[in-house]
Amino acid sequence: MIVITGATLPDGTSSDLAIEGGRFVDVAGKGAGSRVIDATGLVVLPGLVDLHTHLREPGFEQSETVLTGSRAAAAGGFTAVHAMANTSPVADTAGVVEQVQSLGDQHGYVTVRPVGAVTVGLGGERLSEIGAMAGSRARVRVFSDDGKCVSDALLMRRALEYVKTFGGVIAQHSQEPRLTEDAQMNEGAVSAELGLAGWPAVAEESIIARDVLLAQHVGARLHVCHVSTAGSVDVVRWAKARGIHVTAEVTPHHLLLTDELARSYDSRYKVNPPLRRDEDVQALRVALADGTIDIVATDHAPHPAESKQCAWDEASFGMVGLESALSIVQLAMVDTGLIGWADVASILSRKPAEIGRLAGYDAAFVPGSPANLTLYDATVSHVFGLEDLRGKGTNSPYLGRELPGRVIATIHNGYPTVLEGELVDAAEVALAAQAARSSREMSQA
Numbered sequence: 001m002i003v004i005t006g007a008t009l010p011d012g013t014s015s016d017l018a019i020e021g022g023r024f025v026d027v028a029g030k031g032a033g034s035r036v037i038d039a040t041g042l043v044v045l046p047g048l049v050d051l052h053t054h055l056r057e058p059g060f061e062q063s064e065t066v067l068t069g070s071r072a073a074a075a076g077g078f079t080a081v082h083a084m085a086n087t088s089p090v091a092d093t094a095g096v097v098e099q100v101q102s103l104g105d106q107h108g109y110v111t112v113r114p115v116g117a118v119t120v121g122l123g124g125e126r127l128s129e130i131g132a133m134a135g136s137r138a139r140v141r142v143f144s145d146d147g148k149c150v151s152d153a154l155l156m157r158r159a160l161e162y163v164k165t166f167g168g169v170i171a172q173h174s175q176e177p178r179l180t181e182d183a184q185m186n187e188g189a190v191s192a193e194l195g196l197a198g199w200p201a202v203a204e205e206s207i208i209a210r211d212v213l214l215a216q217h218v219g220a221r222l223h224v225c226h227v228s229t230a231g232s233v234d235v236v237r238w239a240k241a242r243g244i245h246v247t248a249e250v251t252p253h254h255l256l257l258t259d260e261l262a263r264s265y266d267s268r269y270k271v272n273p274p275l276r277r278d279e280d281v282q283a284l285r286v287a288l289a290d291g292t293i294d295i296v297a298t299d300h301a302p303h304p305a306e307s308k309q310c311a312w313d314e315a316s317f318g319m320v321g322l323e324s325a326l327s328i329v330q331l332a333m334v335d336t337g338l339i340g341w342a343d344v345a346s347i348l349s350r351k352p353a354e355i356g357r358l359a360g361y362d363a364a365f366v367p368g369s370p371a372n373l374t375l376y377d378a379t380v381s382h383v384f385g386l387e388d389l390r391g392k393g394t395n396s397p398y399l400g401r402e403l404p405g406r407v408i409a410t411i412h413n414g415y416p417t418v419l420e421g422e423l424v425d426a427a428e429v430a431l432a433a434q435a436a437r438s439s440r441e442m443s444q445a
């Protein structure tokens with residue numbers, strides 16, 4: 001049993017919490033024989049849920065594995081991640097999604113929920129085995145060709161029709177391919193000055209506009225990945241006002257960084273969608289605060305050093321983000337007074353779980369609900385360094401920057417994965433995960 005004393009809940013009140021058998025239990029009378037964590041001065045958040053993570057396994061284990069990505073996630077305060085399908089083989093069959101999920105279960109740092117590909121091999125030509133993945137042990141509910149856009153309108157329509165039958169969602173990477181051929185960075189004053197091929201905002205906005213209309217026509221759920229422009233915010237706001245079932249995410253980096261950083265030619269700032277103008281950053285912050293954008297998702301995209309330590313044109317797109325996400329949300333949204341910790345709990349836990357149809361995150365800290373939480377010290381700050389990166393990727397745009405906050409502890413299904421700011425040993429976590437699984441199975445039997 002674990003007892004947590006003196007933590008500040010997201011709503012600002014203080015409470016002790018008790019955990020037993022993987023669940024929150026009534027704290028009254030608990031204490032003797034327990035592991036006690038003194039959380040005085042810390043914020044307790046529900047376990048964070050990422051709807052957009054690239055774990056790279058199978059196939060790209062030099063970039064990340066389910067284990068290393070899970071460790072990066074736990075270090076960042078996450079207890080569940082949705083693993084994107086652009087692996088090799090692509091996660092477009094029941095076999096691959098079950099494999100990814102069971103690797104996550106074995107390692108135990110976080111709950112790994114596979115995302116299924118919309119089209120076979122991400123080829124954009126034929127629908128994948130969506131029904132088989134949904135009906136598999138992995139019970140896939142989120143489908144995405146992320147990295148690529150489902151640009152064929154008829155395929156997008158059919159995919160929306162298919163997932164509607166079981167309450168799934170299509171998560172679209174909105175990028176009109178013809179408008180972004182060879183694009184290297186945001187199209188605007190900076191790209192013109194640097195002579196780099198521009199990536200126009202309309203390439204994103206036109207796909208979102210088409211897709212919300214398709215979602216309305218079909219009556220299905222659409223999720224828009226990594227919204228990056230003020231115009232995209234306008235389209236999503238319009239769609240929500242019309243009652244269309246659309247949700248949207250923004251990444252931490254799009255809430256903070258701008259295309260001005262490309263002037264350094266430092267490829268850590270090369271990302272898809274690209275960093276945009278300051279006006280876009282400001283519009284994204286407002287949209288997240290007013291609920292137009294529903295959630296923050298990391299788009300954690302690890303790459304081996306050789307794919308990033310090269311000329312801008314040749315470098316891969318992507319940044320790692322799991323370890324720094326909460327700090328960036330604090331910096332961009334909380335410390336600026338735009339939102340409070342209760343909103344953070346919503347945009348980084350409850351709502352992403354709801355969109356992903358992940359159970360157990362709707363009643364955080366209530367006795368009987370699964371014990372997933374993060375203890376966070378929002379009062380400290382430090383220079384973010386390589387030692388803060390716990391996955392394989394070092395392509396973080398924040399190295400050398402002063403960032404607020406630190407994850408002190410993460411508890412997943414009732415057992416700790418991070419304690420005193422350090423990851424718990426992998427063997428210990430795997431054993432705890434196994435014990436939690438068998439006790440769940442026994443209680444179900």
Ligand SMILES: [Zn+2]
Nearest residue numbers: 146147173225
């Ligand atoms: Zn994407």
